[in-house]
Amino acid sequence: MKKSEPMSESYYYILLCLAKGANHGYGIMQMTEKLSGGDVIIGSGTMYGATSNMMKKGWIREIMSEGSGLERRRQYQLTESGREALRAEIQRLRRMLENAEGV
Amino acid sequence: MSKQYKRSFRFYSAWNYEREIEDLNRASEQGWQLVHGGCFHNRFVKNPGIRYRYQLDFGKIEDMGRYIETFREQGWEYMNSTFNGWHYLRKLYDPALPEEAYEIFTDRESLHEMNSRWARIALGIGIALALFAVFYAIRFFSRPNLPYGIQLLMFLMESVILLRGSFLMRNPDASRNRRGDSTIVALLLAVIVLGSAASITLSDLRPHFWTEQKAAAIDEPIRDRRWGTFKVKYPDCYYLDLKLEGPSPVTFEVIREDGESVYRASGEHFEEKRIRLVLPRGEYCFSLTCDDAYHVAAELD
Numbered sequence: 001m002k003k004s005e006p007m008s009e010s011y012y013y014i015l016l017c018l019a020k021g022a023n024h025g026y027g028i029m030q031m032t033e034k035l036s037g038g039d040v041i042i043g044s045g046t047m048y049g050a051t052s053n054m055m056k057k058g059w060i061r062e063i064m065s066e067g068s069g070l071e072r073r074r075q076y077q078l079t080e081s082g083r084e085a086l087r088a089e090i091q092r093l094r095r096m097l098e099n100a101e102g103v
Numbered sequence: 104m105s106k107q108y109k110r111s112f113r114f115y116s117a118w119n120y121e122r123e124i125e126d127l128n129r130a131s132e133q134g135w136q137l138v139h140g141g142c143f144h145n146r147f148v149k150n151p152g153i154r155y156r157y158q159l160d161f162g163k164i165e166d167m168g169r170y171i172e173t174f175r176e177q178g179w180e181y182m183n184s185t186f187n188g189w190h191y192l193r194k195l196y197d198p199a200l201p202e203e204a205y206e207i208f209t210d211r212e213s214l215h216e217m218n219s220r221w222a223r224i225a226l227g228i229g230i231a232l233a234l235f236a237v238f239y240a241i242r243f244f245s246r247p248n249l250p251y252g253i254q255l256l257m258f259l260m261e262s263v264i265l266l267r268g269s270f271l272m273r274n275p276d277a278s279r280n281r282r283g284d285s286t287i288v289a290l291l292l293a294v295i296v297l298g299s300a301a302s303i304t305l306s307d308l309r310p311h312f313w314t315e316q317k318a319a320a321i322d323e324p325i326r327d328r329r330w331g332t333f334k335v336k337y338p339d340c341y342y343l344d345l346k347l348e349g350p351s352p353v354t355f356e357v358i359r360e361d362g363e364s365v366y367r368a369s370g371e372h373f374e375e376k377r378i379r380l381v382l383p384r385g386e387y388c389f390s391l392t393c394d395d396a397y398h399v400a401a402e403l404d
Contacts, residue, residue, distance in 0.1 A: 008210055008212040008213075009210055010209070010210050010213065025177075026177065029176070029177065041209045042209055043177070043203075043206045043207045043208055043213075044173050044176070044179050044192075044207050045158070045160055045174075045207030045208045045209075045213060046207070046210055046213040047173050047177075048169070048173040048174070049208075049216055049217070050213065051169075051173070052165065052166075074172055
């Protein structure tokens with residue numbers, strides 16, 4: 001497997017927020033803020049760019065939520081390769097952390 | 104009744120877009136709300152009862168529906184896009200919200216991506232214009248004349264502006280958003296438009312002449328037979344490619360309206376290219392003198 005590049009914080013948190021199920025942009029934004037204790041904020045421009053790029057990479061896909069009319073919303077769902085990318089990134093971060101502890 | 108609408112014709116160079124955002128925010132604070140953002144002018148409506156914060160984005164949007172929805176989710180209203188790919192966004196101002204709530208690019212990578220989108224296009228066009236400049240430089244140095252000179256200068260200026268812009272856009276730490284920079288760029292753009300128009304007009308005014316005259320035999324000698332009248336409307340350098348042939352010497356002259364000979368060549372086998380003539384305003388014609396068969400080919404540009 002080719003060595004993956006480090007992910008940007010926004011990519012990482014978006015994937016993390018989708019790990020347990022599909023969510024819409026606003027939900028991802030709120031969940032990220034909560035998870036990071038307010039440290040990481042994903043603005044709309046960053047969100048649109050990151051989701052566009054990750055859809056191109058095939059890490060996430062767009063789905064329409066259940067319901068009718070205004071309840072129907074655009075949501076993002078993690079794909080298998082997205083899950084793999086997230087797993088690889090977590091492994092990379094864990095290794096780096098372990099390395100730091102070993103010094 | 105006080106004015107309800109206004110237009111602002113301020114020009115902002117792309118790498119100074121943060122300055123435009125600041126100005127829009129300030130205008131909103133003073134009661135002027137942007138209704139339409141344009142490349143060269145902005146339209147405002149008076150409404151002191153409301154306050155917005157603005158943001159600009161650049162690039163081709165592949166899925167406008169998703170784009171608008173992604174922004175709306177966080178309170179942003181997509182306003183409009185300019186023909187050259189800038190998007191205007193606004194959000195109602197709420198003093199309770201922290202400053203970060205009015206950012207649309209919240210990490211270095213995405214901001215860099217947006218800046219790079221513009222920088223990449225500017226770099227491409229800048230390089231293309233630099234190639235044009237090289238092409239005109241070659242033309243100019245082989246045949247210096249006014250329209251080529253102006254054109255060369257314009258292409259040089261355009262490519263320098265864009266290459267510098269591309270560099271500034273890609274390097275947020277570089278001295279961009281400098282006061283006066285946009286004004287200078289706007290002035291230079293005006294100069295470029297005028298210069299290009301002048302160069303096209305001057306090119307059209309330049310006489311271009313090609314002629315070939317020949318006779319296998321003549322009954323009697325020709326003395327100063329005139330043909331090929333042309334008008335020089337502004338003084339400039341012209342170039343003459345000339346070929347003379349005959350069993351006896353053929354004389355060719357370029358004569359001004361007052362009868363003065365500006366150039367004269369003679370010979371049985373004469374050929375020369377790029378004979379440089381500096382011609383003041385006026386009317387000119389060619390003249391031919393020969394005793395026998397002749398062949399003259401002349402091109403003036």
